[in-house]
Amino acid sequence: MYGNLIDALPSVLGWANLAAVVVGVLAGICVGALPGLSATMAISVLIPFTFGLDPLVALGMMAGIYNGAMYGGAIPAVLLRIPGTPAAVATSFDGYPMAQSGRGGYALQVAVVSSAIGGIVSAVVLMLLAPPLAKVTLLFGPAEIFWVAVFGLSSIVFLLGGDPLKGLISAAFGVTVSLIGSDTITGYDRLTFGHLELLDGINIVVLLVGLYALPPAIDLLEDPSFEGTGKRFTLGTGSIWKAIPSMLRFWKTWIRSSFIGVLVGILPGAGGSMAAFLSYNEARRAAKNPDDWGKGEPEGVAAAETANNADTASAMIPALTLGIPGTSVAAVMLGGLLIHGLQPGPLLFRDNPDLVFGFMWQFLFGAILLIFLGGSLATNSFAQVLRIPRPLLGAIIIALVFIGVYSINGRMFDVYLTLGFGLVGYFMDKLRFPLPPVVLGLILGSFAEENLRLALRIGRGDWSTLWHNTTSQVIIVITIAVVVGPMILRVIRSRKSDTEA
Template sequence: MIDGLLHGFAILSTWQNLTLCLIGAFLGTVVGVLPGLGPATTIALLLPITLKLDPTGAIILLAGIYYGVAYGGTLTSVLMRIPGEASSVVTCIDGYEMARKGRAGAALGIAAIGSFFASTVGILGVMLLSPILAELVIAFGPWEYAALMLAGLSLIAFFAASGLAKAGLMALLGLLLGTVGLDPISGTPRFTFGINELVDGINITPLALGLFGLSELLYLALVKDTKAEILRPPSSLLGFMPNKEEAKRSVAPVLRGSVLGFLVGLLPGGGAVLASFLSYAVEKRLAKNPEEFGKGAVEGVAGPEAANNSGTAGAFIPLLTLGIPSNAVTALLLGALLIHGVQPGPMILERQPEIYWGVIASMYLGNFILVILNLPLVGLFVKALLIPRRFMAAAILGICVIGVYSSNLAAFDVMLAVGFGLLGFVLRRGGFDLGPLILAYVLGPTFERSLRQGLLISDGDFSILLERPIALGFIVAAALTLSAAVLLKNRARVAD
């Protein structure tokens, strides 16, 4: 492990990779500050640019955006009570109240230090668990992979924010889009409707840019600019230091949030958002004075901020070792790897260790860069909120069109992106979450290929599952997860 980490830092030491790590962390912070933009949209916009990079550099850049967003979202949550990103929603509650009491610097300082510690814990967890999990997965056959993908799809519905029915529809649509192109077994075209450009399937670049980029453009066009009050951040580094009492009360929440966030990040469908909410609930339950929560309790900032950063790191384990994304953002990261011909899974440590260890090393350096950026440059990042939405919309439109066309130099891809942009806008206005769609699109082809391979090997006999306990265990887990999702939904309906 130590040799691998040293190898990763050697790969990171090139000027190109160092620059990409810095750019990714900086862009992630800016994206976290700008409400509504989000990491998924930004990664989708940058997918065409990464085609000109080597796989290691591309994933270093995109990963930097992913874990940098959690830092940036804290700034607006504390200073404006506006969550720049979904995982920072909980921070608004007590972070803003601390700022109103003149402790904005302490809230930001605790959040930055706790986030750095939690990210380090998460990265260590990735280093320790990924090789062990990879060795176990090497024994997987087609049935195990099919059952694993099925379990991942079931967890998408369980954790979906838009409800079980809507998440199921989105997952079904994603599965259907994943079937367009050549049949994985026979190699014959299907669902192409005579369009030659669809023979190779729907490229993830126009799909992602349309769903997340162009739909965001249409959404921004309908939202009026609003001016919110921005509380003044500290003018010196000393102003970000918490006092002795605040530091003492933050230690335990940071430790608990780091462990809780990492474990939640391992779950497909979990990630930083769920981790931050669970951490806040835990801290409020364990607090000696729970009535302080909502009025500026430092535990309400330290725990969730640690949890969302640790959860982000934990999400890389299923992505790299199983090839299963935990959320829409990691699904786009998986798509970026697939575009470069990299298949994440148990063999990535053996076949392409430079990618695995290069990403791990970049996460160490990136989180250190984020601490340096977020405290002295708070005022600069907050000024990004002054950019009029019409200028942001024009920039997104230009990037989308150029990016989609440059990926394959095909005008058809631009039309495809426009179509998906309109579809994404309609779905968003209808309250649908686009995350399950992109997740199912990425997981679907692997599920279909593995299932059909297993059926060919067993001559169509499903009873062979009784002889494969791992595959059977994943199927049982999927069934239990769907049952739990339905029960929780019905219980919530009864409670209402």
């Protein structure tokens, strides 16, 4: 197998294939950076055009876009508090405060280096461990996946913000939105009010741009005077190579977040946002100064960005070996493979080793290219958008958002939905309801429900099937340790300090 890996290298190094990766990364960064456009969308737009292309050229572009977009999403998250992709939500926690205090350039450099590291680790894991890790995926049936979803949902506890009640209301809103659409098990329509457009549920991008992109854009319009102009322009951009040594102290976070990202990637359905949230939480817990997090701690940016890129190539592991995509981007990529007659499954590795292993190399090159292309592109081009007068910038963002949302399915309905969510988001913002719980609730709510019901069907109504096997028990223990553990510790510590006092 590793022989195949080396054999595939020469064809990847052909100029057309390399150029495809470069173009893909550049396009991906741009798509990721523009709110409303996502990697999923870019790749699905690209797929029809790749029909006549050489497969490796097409796959190289897709791999590049995926890697590029996962980083690109960080750019508006840092500069404008608008995550460019769902996975960049956690990046804005510390990235935006950094930009406000004049360290936006450094935040972007941390983001690009961390993204590249996550991407490289993920690509190497894909290259070396795909078949054995596919066996790990097989351990996860509906019961086990249900517990993974519960684990993800319980991490909402850390995202509640100052007011737990408001946080829980936000989470409940997200879960409710996730229920919209045709019930995946019985096929009953839920909360669709007879609209065919709602049968497939609410697209995460529609919700995301509604909640995250529109309110800040409206803010830009509301307040045309440029607050802190001077401050924002000192982006703090030096050469990225000079900045890297100062980042080496994040090595623990890089390792931990890469591990989390890869792990979330091989589990079906969860995706980059969950990876980013989990790794942000874990990094903060491990930090010596957890109270500074959310106020501009570069390590927070590193944690989120490492994890959402570490999730890219690893999400291709279940996609290529089992046909089950770990993320929505991996799902459209499967379509891109299918269009070139490449059907996922173990036979793919045997029948088309040059293509499969070539594709893996392209993931690696895409991740490495991020440092070269991403750093300068972000700071030299995208950061300049802040020079645009605020009302103009707001208007441009709103236009971009609507174009992006319209192009998901080519219908106005989604634009109206986005407007609706924009209104909700605007008021949530003003009333200080935290937004991250909504995103996690939407991603994991119906996902947990679906798998719970499948597990109960398999167990024929017997709830004990949920904790009968070892994999489930392990996840349950981890969940309790991570979520309940800190609370118990806090109680014990406060008792101790009480008695000492």
